[in-house]
Amino acid sequence: MIGGMDAFLTALIQLIQPTNLVLLMAGICFGIVIGILPGLGPPIAITICLPFTFKLDIIQSLTLLLGLYSASIYGGSISAITLGIPGTGAAAATIADGYSMFKKNRGGEALGYALVASVIGGLFSTVCLALITPILASFAMKFGPREYFAIGVFGMLVVVRVAGRSMAKGLIMGGIGIFLTTLGVDEINGNMRYTFGSYNLYDGIPMVPILVGLFAISESLTNCEKLVAPKFDEKSLVSNLPSIKTLYRLKNLLLRSSIIGTIIGIVPGEGAAIGAFFSYSEARRKSLTPEAFGTGIPEGVVAAETANNATIGGALIPTLTLGVPGSAAAAVLLGAFMIQGLNPGPKLFENSPEVMYSIFIGLFIINILMLFVGQLTIRFAAKIIAIPMRVVVPIVLLLCFVGAYCVGNDIFGVWVLLWIGVFGYIVRKLGFPIVPCCIGFVLGPMIETSFRQSIVVSDGNIISFFASPIAGTIYFLLILSLTWKYLFGWIKGLWENRL
Amino acid sequence: MTQKTGNIIFSILVILAATVLIYQATGFRGSGVVASSELGSGVFPIVILSFTIVCCLVNIFQNLDLKAEGREKKKIPLDRTQFIRVTLVFVACLVSYFVWERFGFLVMTTLFMISVAIILGVRSIRIWLLLLGFGPIVYFIFDRALHIML
Numbered sequence: 029m030i031g032g033m034d035a036f037l038t039a040l041i042q043l044i045q046p047t048n049l050v051l052l053m054a055g056i057c058f059g060i061v062i063g064i065l066p067g068l069g070p071p072i073a074i075t076i077c078l079p080f081t082f083k084l085d086i087i088q089s090l091t092l093l094l095g096l097y098s099a100s101i102y103g104g105s106i107s108a109i110t111l112g113i114p115g116t117g118a119a120a121a122t123i124a125d126g127y128s129m130f131k132k133n134r135g136g137e138a139l140g141y142a143l144v145a146s147v148i149g150g151l152f153s154t155v156c157l158a159l160i161t162p163i164l165a166s167f168a169m170k171f172g173p174r175e176y177f178a179i180g181v182f183g184m185l186v187v188v189r190v191a192g193r194s195m196a197k198g199l200i201m202g203g204i205g206i207f208l209t210t211l212g213v214d215e216i217n218g219n220m221r222y223t224f225g226s227y228n229l230y231d232g233i234p235m236v237p238i239l240v241g242l243f244a245i246s247e248s249l250t251n252c253e254k255l256v257a258p259k260f261d262e263k264s265l266v267s268n269l270p271s272i273k274t275l276y277r278l279k280n281l282l283l284r285s286s287i288i289g290t291i292i293g294i295v296p297g298e299g300a301a302i303g304a305f306f307s308y309s310e311a312r313r314k315s316l317t318p319e320a321f322g323t324g325i326p327e328g329v330v331a332a333e334t335a336n337n338a339t340i341g342g343a344l345i346p347t348l349t350l351g352v353p354g355s356a357a358a359a360v361l362l363g364a365f366m367i368q369g370l371n372p373g374p375k376l377f378e379n380s381p382e383v384m385y386s387i388f389i390g391l392f393i394i395n396i397l398m399l400f401v402g403q404l405t406i407r408f409a410a411k412i413i414a415i416p417m418r419v420v421v422p423i424v425l426l427l428c429f430v431g432a433y434c435v436g437n438d439i440f441g442v443w444v445l446l447w448i449g450v451f452g453y454i455v456r457k458l459g460f461p462i463v464p465c466c467i468g469f470v471l472g473p474m475i476e477t478s479f480r481q482s483i484v485v486s487d488g489n490i491i492s493f494f495a496s497p498i499a500g501t502i503y504f505l506l507i508l509s510l511t512w513k514y515l516f517g518w519i520k521g522l523w524e525n526r527l
Numbered sequence: 528m529t530q531k532t533g534n535i536i537f538s539i540l541v542i543l544a545a546t547v548l549i550y551q552a553t554g555f556r557g558s559g560v561v562a563s564s565e566l567g568s569g570v571f572p573i574v575i576l577s578f579t580i581v582c583c584l585v586n587i588f589q590n591l592d593l594k595a596e597g598r599e600k601k602k603i604p605l606d607r608t609q610f611i612r613v614t615l616v617f618v619a620c621l622v623s624y625f626v627w628e629r630f631g632f633l634v635m636t637t638l639f640m641i642s643v644a645i646i647l648g649v650r651s652i653r654i655w656l657l658l659l660g661f662g663p664i665v666y667f668i669f670d671r672a673l674h675i676m677l
Contacts, residue, residue: 083673196585197534200541203579207548210572219556219568222548252616253609255647419654422643423661425620426636429627430665434675439628446620453613457603458533476571483566 039385042087043393051088052390055095056398060405062096063103064412065420069116070300070357071466072247073100075240076427078364079434086368087386093364094387095394097357098340101300102146102398105333106409109138118300118336121308125321125328132324136268141326142333143402144270145282149334150395152286153293153341158388161377164349168374171350173481174493178502180475183296183352186509187467198464201455205468206475208233215473216480228440235363237432237445238469242462243356244428245449248421250456255417269403270326281311281327282334289335293342295509296467299355300336307335341391348372348384351474356463359470367435530601531590538583538590545576545583552576615646632677636662 042048055077062073073096081089104116109126122142129138171179184206188198211222212232223229275282285307292303311331312321321328343354344361351372353359365372370380377384405412432445452462486492494500508515552569605613619642627635640658649655669675 079669079675080673082675194586194589196582196589199582200538200579200586203575203582204541207572207575207579210575214555214568217556217568221555221568221572222551249613249616252613252647253605416654418644418647418649419657421616421647422640422658425616425643426639426662426665429620429623430669430677433677434669437676439624442624442627446617446624449620450617455537457605458537459530460537479571480566 035381036385038382039087040389042382043091043386043389048088048091049393051084051092052095052394052397053401055092056099056394056401057405059096059099060103060106060402061412063100063115063119064106064409065415066107066111066113066115068100068247068420068424069104069118070097070100070355071239071243071360072424073097074357074360074364075236075244075431076424078236078240078360078367079427079431081364082367082434086370086380086383087390089364089368090383090387091390091394093361094390097361098150098337098391098394099398099401101336101340102143102333102402103405105142105146105329106139106406107413109135109142109329110409111413116300118304118339119332120301121304121332121336122329124308125324125326125332128322128324129326129329134324137270137326138329139406140269141329143399143406144275145285145330145333146337146402147395147399148275148282149286149289149336149338150340150398151392152283152334153290153338154388154391154395155341156290157341157344157391160345161349161384164345165374165377168349171374171498172496173478173485174496174499175502176350176474177478177482177493178496178499178506179350179352180471180478182502182506183346183471184464184468184475185506186296188464189510194459197460201460201462202464202468205465205470206472208238208469209472210476215477228438233444234432234435234438234441235366235469236435237441238448239360239363239466240428240431241445241448242452242466243360244424245445246452246456246462248424248428249449249453251417251421274326278327278330281330284310284314285331285334286338289338290342292335293339293354294345296346296352296354299343299357300339303339303342304332304336307331337395344387348376348387349374353467353470356466359466362470528603530603533603534590535587538586542580542583545580549573549576612646616643619643619646632666633663636666 043052058077059070059073062068062076063070074093077092077096081092084092101116101118104114104119105122105126107113107115108119108122109130112123112127112130114120114123126138126142129135184202188195188202209232211229213219213230214221220230270278288307288310289300289303292306293300308321308328308331311327312318315321315327339355343358346352346354347358347362349372351362353362362372370376370383428445428449429442432441433439435441452465455465456462482493486495494503549572552572555567555569619639622642623635623639626638637659640662644655644658649658666677669677
């Protein structure tokens, strides 16, 4: 066991302290509330609560933020089932069968399946996280600048590919995100770049205002457009948990969806929404009655909800071991780690094993608690859903101002927040995805540093970028991921011609 | 405005900005006495900006492609009322920034909540009270409980 039993016990003892348990519960409750409200999601939940973590120690911060992350993904399913409007993008796949069940007066059943499936998916991916992370971390110790450059490029291009329909738009946003990291002092040479004579830019653009502005401010401005609160029948909001016998009958579906969600979560940029849709389509494909999907069957809800919560542990694997965020929410979590003085990467396990164990144990406890807290919160969901945007928008905006200010106790952060926020709003209107900009901003320093170091190591020879077997494998996987559809079609065509 | 027009204008603006920034990057100091193969400070920004310019050109070309179905007519989803509302909220945010800088957090939060509530058409007394009380609550939590001065 890396770090020894001491680190594991230290983490466990700290987590079961009353303060940490209260923070866990608070994170879960608030996460579910944010997840229920359409238009807000895990990245916004985490960014809003970030300023509250500045005075907490690292384990307390992590428990709060991880609780928010997990619970907000589940919370999206409540409005997906009751209103047919996903509270988060991850819950979009739940609408097909969840909302159909609700319309047939089986809403309680659907909510129960969603809750239990989310918990099972979350627990499975937590176990995978605990098992895979140490192995990947020790493997990543062999990485040098060329490997990190390859990983950075892989992370960026995969995110761009899945972020929207147009790769060009995704690459533009990724390029802008990476460029923004070049402002300020060049860490290698000490030269000033793009400071425009302002001392505020000497340290570059702060991360939190960028992340908060891109997600929360742009979303709040979008929410200003339509202020009508959704309506539905409150009386049907009671959760009925499925029996153990029913869960046993669905064991294959639960296992398959958990695996799909975890693997999808590991791939950078492939967030919970993609995991949910992929799992749903696989469940339909494997089903003996695929035509029943979409009419209101529990299997549809279970497939989507298991996978979307399973992406959480998966997304944390590259985030913690390589510093490459597995999702937009993981990118914001990465920012939170850095604010707390942690540098995610292979050495995190070596330097702070108790932090890693607290993440594993914390996620485990979060998923168990969510089973109870989720049932309680459903009773109040009606009131939460009825909160008008006229209330949500000004409150979220104010919390964003506070968050941006608190990072450096500098009002310059608020200035950055506002302009990045309106930039995010405009580009979303034009159909540009904002996630590549966020991921580009997070990965930019790593990409630049590893690129320049690689040039020094290889004495200016670009070919040697591909000479490393690990880097070469990563580039091969990248090309495969970008072209697999065409390759698959070509191979399928060849096979059909042979037949 | 259609999506096509908006995308072309945005791409042109990015190209212009990138060109100016590339020109600035050529003036950054070099690497000095470190290894001769090390890249100067301006190389990476120039590479990224050049790449972004190429992507913008591709985006412009894709939007000018006359065979693209529907793109000609697809409008940006924003009507006049919504545009005014969003603009006013953003202006309220900008004004709040200056008020905060000069008069402090409590004054800012009061003015901000009042202005946004008016813009969004809040009529309920309960919501007004909630919004007006939220700022002082946040101030209390951060200043007294968390000891972070706002």
